[in-house]
Amino acid sequence: MNFATILSDILIRIVAIAVAISVHEFGHAYSAHLLGDDTAKMYGRMTLDPAKHIDPIGILMMLIFRIGWAKPVPVNSSNFKNYKVGNVIVSLAGAIGNILAAIVCVIIMKHVNMEAIRDIASVTMMYNISFAAFNLLPIPPLDGWGVISPFIPYKYNEFIYKFESMSYPILLLLIFTNLYSIIISPIFNFIWGIVQMFYKIM
Secondary structure, three states: OOHHHHHHHHHHHHHHHHHHHHHHHHHHHHHHHHOOOOHHHHOOOOOOOHHHOEOHHHHHHHHHHOOOOEOOOOOOHHHOOOHHHHHHHHHHHHHHHHHHHHHHHHHHHHHOOOHHHHHHHHHHHHHHHHHHHHHOOOOOOOHHHHHHHHHOOHHHHHHHHHHHHOHHHHHHHHHOOHHHHHHHHHHHHHHHHHHHHHHHHO
16 A cells, blocks of 8 residues: 555545534534524534534544544533433434434435545545444443433432443443444444435435
């Protein structure tokens, strides 16, 4: 593999990561706005501009390890009419944004003949699916935890506190062992199935 090919691969991956991060964080910000919380909007985060969402270290980690992070969107759930429902919707909105972006990519792959565009769309699709699947894991601070945590009974608060304090070691353990593939595969395959369905019908 020559230098030009390596550079092209890196640039395509940077574009794909930027798209995945932007639509994910915009999904959180816009859904919060619709539910009555404009905190993200006030901080300039209700945008698809990657510069507003990208964490330099996070994107570097994504390029090296394919696991990274973005700047978290600020959300004040006390502005929601229904705290539990609002948290669930906002938590899911990021992954939904990634799934929609993956669907757009697969449609581009089907209907555009330019190889360069198809390559970018293919990599972007995979990053969006991976980003959605990863964030749906029910481990803090990921979105999957935001979906289930509001419904955990108050009597388990001590357990929640301990679980949240151990969340990063747990994530690292999963990421650097086979456990990650075992746990993430069903979520990834489910989202992949949705995207493939749109590929067939569009």
